Amino acid sequence: MKTNIQLLTEPLNVQACVDWVISPGCGGIDVFIGTVRNQTKGRTVVKLDFEAYKPMAISEMNKITEQVFEQFPVEKVLIHHRTGTLQIGDIPVIIAVAAAHRDAAFSACRYIIDTLKQTVPIWKKEYFEDGEVWVGATP
Amino acid sequence: MKTNIQLLTEPLNVQACVDWVISPGCGGIDVFIGTVRNQTKGRTVVKLDFEAYKPMAISEMNKITEQVFEQFPVEKVLIHHRTGTLQIGDIPVIIAVAAAHRDAAFSACRYIIDTLKQTVPIWKKEYFEDGEVWVGATP
Amino acid sequence: MKVTVLAFGIAKDIFGASSVEVEIPGDTTAARLKAVLEQNYPRLSKLASYMLAVNNEYAGDDMHIKTGDEIALIPPVSGG
Amino acid sequence: MKVTVLAFGIAKDIFGASSVEVEIPGDTTAARLKAVLEQNYPRLSKLASYMLAVNNEYAGDDMHIKTGDEIALIPPVSGG
Numbered sequence: 001m002k003t004n005i006q007l008l009t010e011p012l013n014v015q016a017c018v019d020w021v022i023s024p025g026c027g028g029i030d031v032f033i034g035t036v037r038n039q040t041k042g043r044t045v046v047k048l049d050f051e052a053y054k055p056m057a058i059s060e061m062n063k064i065t066e067q068v069f070e071q072f073p074v075e076k077v078l079i080h081h082r083t084g085t086l087q088i089g090d091i092p093v094i095i096a097v098a099a100a101h102r103d104a105a106f107s108a109c110r111y112i113i114d115t116l117k118q119t120v121p122i123w124k125k126e127y128f129e130d131g132e133v134w135v136g137a138t139p
Numbered sequence: 140m141k142t143n144i145q146l147l148t149e150p151l152n153v154q155a156c157v158d159w160v161i162s163p164g165c166g167g168i169d170v171f172i173g174t175v176r177n178q179t180k181g182r183t184v185v186k187l188d189f190e191a192y193k194p195m196a197i198s199e200m201n202k203i204t205e206q207v208f209e210q211f212p213v214e215k216v217l218i219h220h221r222t223g224t225l226q227i228g229d230i231p232v233i234i235a236v237a238a239a240h241r242d243a244a245f246s247a248c249r250y251i252i253d254t255l256k257q258t259v260p261i262w263k264k265e266y267f268e269d270g271e272v273w274v275g276a277t278p
Numbered sequence: 279m280k281v282t283v284l285a286f287g288i289a290k291d292i293f294g295a296s297s298v299e300v301e302i303p304g305d306t307t308a309a310r311l312k313a314v315l316e317q318n319y320p321r322l323s324k325l326a327s328y329m330l331a332v333n334n335e336y337a338g339d340d341m342h343i344k345t346g347d348e349i350a351l352i353p354p355v356s357g358g
Numbered sequence: 359m360k361v362t363v364l365a366f367g368i369a370k371d372i373f374g375a376s377s378v379e380v381e382i383p384g385d386t387t388a389a390r391l392k393a394v395l396e397q398n399y400p401r402l403s404k405l406a407s408y409m410l411a412v413n414n415e416y417a418g419d420d421m422h423i424k425t426g427d428e429i430a431l432i433p434p435v436s437g438g
Contacts, residue, residue, distance in 0.1 A: 014153060014154055014157045015153055015154040018153045018172060022172075022174055022228055023228075024176070024177040024227050024228055025176060025177060025178070026174055026176065027173065027174060027175075027176040028171065028172070028173060028174070029170075029171070029172040029173075029174060030169065030170070030171055030172075030248075031168075031169070031170040031171075031172065032167065032168070032169055032170075032241065032244075032245070033157060033161075033167070033168040033169075033170065034166065034167060034168075034241075034358055035161055035165055035166060035167070035168060035237075036166075037163070037164060037165065037166040037239065038163040038164060039164070050357065051286055051287060052286075052357070053284070053286050053331070053350055053352070055334050056331055056334040056335075056350065057357075059334050059335075081357060081358075088163050089161055089162075089163055092357070092358065093357070093358050098174075100176065102171065102173075102252060105171075106171075106245065106248075106249055109169075109245075110245055113241060113358055116357060116358050117355070117356070117357060117358040118355070119336075119355065120355060120357050120358075121286065121331070121350075121352050121355055121357075122355055122356070122357025122358075123286055123287030123288075123353065123355060123356055123357070124356040124357065125287070134287045134288040134291075134353070134356070135356035136326060136354040136355075136356045137287060137288040137325055137326060137353050137354055137356075138288075138324060138325060138326055139326045173438050189437065190366060190367060191437070192364070192366050192411070192430055192432070194414050195411055195414040195415075195430065196437075198414045198415075220437060220438075231437070231438065232437070232438050252438055255437060255438050256435070256436070256437060256438040257435070258416075258435065259435060259437050259438075260366065260411070260430075260432050260435055260437075261435060261436070261437025261438075262366055262367030262368075262433065262435060262436055262437070263436040263437065264367070273367045273368040273371075273433070273436070274436035275406060275434040275435075275436045276367060276368040276405055276406060276433050276434055276436075277368075277404060277405060277406055278406045
């Protein structure tokens with residue numbers, strides 16, 4: 001199996017993700033790990049909620065990995081996204097790509113996170129000390 | 140402390156590296172993990188030896204991280220390189236960069252591995268079934 | 279015909295529910311359904327943008343809605 | 359004066375040792391030391407490239423070697 005796409009409610013496991021993509025034909029792995037920041041534009045963030053439209057989110061992540069295998073010489077691709085309530089420092093997303101050579105691993109990993117943020121139906125609500133907002137929902 | 144540079148003989152620990160760079164002000168971490176491939180240009184690799192000129196390797200890695208902090212808005216930088224004998228799938232190098240935004244994390248991580256491969260005095264000997272070679276030593 | 283529109287993110291706040299039922303003419307496009315929804319829920323037109331998804335695919339304005347389609351309102355996504 | 363040159367990677371194979379002692383004139387540049395080394399160990403000139411490091415810094419050809427300097431021969435690096 002070359003792709004591993006999951007929406008999870010429990011904490012994501014970096015080591016398990018890397019162990020999954022490591023393979024004998026690969027010389028380089030690039031891993032992107034999103035983490036919850038303690039602030040947005042200077043406002044203190046208390047926690048985040050992530051909500052997904054699950055079947056469509058899985059389908060859109062599958063589309064991204066198909067594009068990746070068409071565009072980059074990579075061997076294994078993993079995307080794990082968490083939903084539910086996350087605290088500062090928690091990990092909402094891990095993307096790991098293994099390739100024979102590092103250039104493809106970096107390019108594919110970057111492509112995945114950039115595209116995921118544009119197309120995959122997952123929404124983030126930021127909770128501040130004095131209010132809350134669905135990120136990017138209004139101009 | 141913002142940088143963590145180490146030459147180690149024991150196996151590198153991905154989880155510990157990521158745990159070290161995670162910080163509350165950061166939203167993105169990029170991690171590059173080098174792994175030992177089972178072949179080079181079609182020839183089967185049996186194992187690798189890595190040798191370092193230790194004080195100078197540390198000094199050159201420190202120079203790279205100084206350049207990184209000058210060039211990219213990043214918060215924490217880790218470079219762990221292993222020496223000694225490694226088997227297929229083992230990890231010779233882990234580079235982890237945490238930044239407020241992912242663009243800097245990706246760019247810095249890429250800069251570090253590209254520059255490390257050009258300047259840091261570490262040498263790799265590949266063992267094949269029928270011989271061995273110091274990589275890149277001769278034209 | 280009656281269609282159910284699933285809501286996510288800020289759309290749940292606007293609908294006041296995780297889905298709404300809407301009455302639309304028999305042969306309706308996604309654009310027409312959006313117009314009906316905006317009439318019923320004017321705050322939708324204040325979003326930065328939004329899309330409809332039909333059966334887990336983003337729907338172009340001229341896509342036709344059929345009975346039994348799974349329809350969802352997709353406000354600007356913000357995962358990752 | 360006598361200087362010790364540390365060897366790494368393929369240079370250890372060429373020297374047959376992890377360091378060698380070389381006799382050089384008192385006021386010598388890195389370029390001059392390289393010439394002496396290549397005379398003693400002709401295989402050095404068949405490397406893709408190599409540098410000298412003096413006190414853990416890459417040395418330009420015109421760097422002067424002083425007694426007590428830590429000198430190392432750096433064949434093409436291949437870490438990572």
